[in-house]
Amino acid sequence: MAITFHIPGALREFTGGRGRVEINDSPATVGDALLALWILYPGIRDRVATEQGLVREHINIFVGEENIRYTGGLATPVPSGAEISIVPAVSGG
């Protein structure tokens, strides 16, 4: 079953305006799912991750309602049909 990414407004210029992106694949982990997302939409890659491949400090990724920071990071398993949200954190000045 496809998984779905929810794309925030700031990144939609890289998804042709799409707020939802379905990936017809069964990635095992969030890392694999992100890899699949940025093969489709390469511009998202550097916005979400640093050049070292880590999720940026002030960006959060949720699988369902769980922030992956507390569920194993990029190794967090992705259940079939999962909804993954990319959300900027509450921060800044």
Added chain:
Amino acid sequence: MIGQVLGHCRVVAKIGEGGMGVVYRAYDEILHRDVALKVLKKTEALERSTGQDLLQEARASSSLAHPNICTIYEIGETEGELYIVMELVEGKSLRAMTGETGLPPESVLRYGVQIASALARAHDRGIVHRDLKAANIVITAEGLVKVLDFGLAKKVGSAIFDAPTRSLATLGEASSVSGTLPYIAPEILSGEPADYRSDLWALGVVLYEAASGRLPFGGRTSFEVSSAILREIPAALGHPVPPGLWAVIQRCLAKEPMQRYQLASEVLAALEAVQSSATVFLDVPGDRSSPPIVSMHSVRHANVKKGDVLLLVGTTKGAFILRSSTQRSRWDVGGPYFHGHSVYAMAYDDRSGQHRIWASTQNPWGTLLRSSDDFGKSWTNPQQAPVRFPLDTGMSLKNIWQITPGRADEPDVLYCGVEPAALFETRDGGQSWSLIRGLFDHPHRPRWMPGNGGLSLHTILLDPANKQRMYIAISSGGVYRTEDGGSTWTAQNRGVRAMFMPNKYPEFGQCVHKIALHPARPERLFLQNHWGVYRSDNCAESWTDIANGIPSDFGFPVLVHPRNPDCVYIVPVESDEFRCACDGRLRVYRTRNAGASWEPLSRGLPQKGAYETVVRDALAADPLEPLGIYVGTRSGQLFASRDEGKTWHKILDGLPSAVCVRAAVVEGASGETVRKLAERPSRTAPSPKKSRNSRKTRQSKKG
């Protein structure tokens, strides 16, 4: 095993051990020759393949009579163990020869030609190597290349993940992928079968590694490595790698097999052409193509024309572009550009007749270097961040603090100073940037300490008279100078205080806030320190305190008059603890005798309750006569003087915190012409400049 006879070969000694098995020196007792004998490790994959298969492969490979291919003589089985008898090659692996800094380009070309020649022969015979890597290439004492293990990879499957590779976590789908991860082509990672072009990818990786000592796609985990292979563009290889060789490597490393060379013989021809110094023109595919452009429709633009004074203001929440006639009395304001992004660095670059504005933008989605050729109406919005730390550094870009165009006669050269402290360089007008390793690898680097603004390299000065000499300044690291174009750097802080260290005059570690030099007298530099104002008259060999009579020697910016090397401007603040204008009076201080004495300039500046701060890049001058000077403050006010600082007036207030101010006069083509060029991408530009032409073909899209 020593002393045993396999087939008709007696095992003499163990030579080595790899992922595939153990290799022995042996003696063929029938043909009376030394041979190498490889006994394959038993693995699940190996057990799945039949001896018949291996035999077939070995037969095919043994037909590859070629001076650069290690010949396979025989394959057999004894006591359930498979072994291969092959030509004994004595030499060092290319991996072992390369070391950490890479081989000289001549050697890379000499070996590259032989490897390509071996591949061309194999591909002609329908054989794909599938596991070409530096460890599989041996160079004999005579300089002859021997490519090992042809045609074996396919049958051995995942077993060939050898020792260095296994230090990375094994790929999830390793069982379906054959090869060594850093050399595997993207199409194989995506599940496509390997073909000749996958070998050409691996050849690109081998050449990159041989030329630089580094893998083009690295990482600490297989996820990072695969992600890099699929998405990343490797860091550019600059001097001493000739551009022709770099172009060949890039084409081998095109993500799409269709965009690579299609035949090994084409790579061979290209490498030979570079060898004979013929120019190789290749259009390099991939992400290095022009970045998309975003038009700023909802932003008010200043209508910049030829002869205008241009003012660039970077703030913590966006950028502004202002214009005025040379009267400098009324200002037309464009912006804010990059809503909500911090813009710590801006630059105007009019070398080669272009009108390019550069800006660094930072927000939670990362830091980007962007440019505009139409005074802000549209900006590049690269998919991949152009300035980025290579994977092997383990570092991530936090901010770009300085954008410095190169010398006038090198219009495609620019530098960026970044946080964490490092220097980047482009030699192609900003299409590709590379880390200057000479500074990054400096032994002092681990002992530099972050200041209030992070550990930043914030100032880059080029000596206009000596192309090999440049200076950089780091908070807190101090001033460093190169005399060889960036390969080596020395700390140049003699006489500069470090109040926060037990030794007040250390070799390095000073918190230098800004340095400046005068182009007509480049041996002279001025320095505003974290406590202390200094001058050097000997290329920063030593510094003299010149804080004679100023209310505080704490401050951030220092500006040299563009026509008078004795005239310098600073903006002192009260102290480290209270970084605000002394006594609530905003005063710029000027010396006209190289620091022997200073005078306050305050007419028109707020002199009551003005607890203003002017940060290191928020003081700038235009090139006009009399000099125009511009000051941006933390409270978002922008002041200007058009009489060298005698009197001041406020241009703007209510801005976000101003962190960068740059001023210039727009020369050359009129603004109208420039805008027309930008809006009609298909028309030929009058300028012959390559990068400008390529930008004109970019797609415009609504942002």
